Amino acid sequence: MPSSDPKTPEEAKASFDDPASKESIESLNSTKTLEETDQTNTPMTGNQEEEEEGECGFCLFMKGGGCKDAFVAWEDCIKQVEEKNEDIVEKCFEITSALKLCMEAHADYYEPILKAEKAAEQEAVKQLKKEKEEEAAAAAQKSESNEKEK
Numbered sequence: 001m002p003s004s005d006p007k008t009p010e011e012a013k014a015s016f017d018d019p020a021s022k023e024s025i026e027s028l029n030s031t032k033t034l035e036e037t038d039q040t041n042t043p044m045t046g047n048q049e050e051e052e053e054g055e056c057g058f059c060l061f062m063k064g065g066g067c068k069d070a071f072v073a074w075e076d077c078i079k080q081v082e083e084k085n086e087d088i089v090e091k092c093f094e095i096t097s098a099l100k101l102c103m104e105a106h107a108d109y110y111e112p113i114l115k116a117e118k119a120a121e122q123e124a125v126k127q128l129k130k131e132k133e134e135e136a137a138a139a140a141q142k143s144e145s146n147e148k149e150k
């Protein structure tokens with residue numbers, strides 16, 4: 001259940017400082033349209049009539065909730081950054097944070113996406129922990145080898 005006290009941009013920024021959150025942002029940023037994935041478009045009906053041809057199901061879902069404007073701003077940022085071949089995480093950080101806050105404020109609609117993002121974050125943290133443990137073990141083994149050579 002979302003908090004009745006929305007987070008400030010500073011609080012949102014702090015939650016995106018860790019590598020797992022940045023990876024989640026990059027994951028959101030990698031969403032492709034049907035055109036980009038060579039899939040066909042289904043006929044549009046009802047509220048979809050004003051949407052662009054070839055729009056992905058994810059995009060339609062995101063625009064169907066209370067965060068349509070935030071999502072469109074995020075999409076625009078992604079397109080601009082990709083055209084300039086810039087760092088998406090760095091350039092679209094604030095817009096991504098605003099979108100996430102909006103989604104949390106409308107958690108009743110965006111719950112499937114929020115759950116998937118949380119699962120991806122947990123998996124990323126688990127993977128980072130595993131990599132750090134492997135690096136520490138390799139460093140310890142190298143240190144032991146160096147000691148034996150002396």
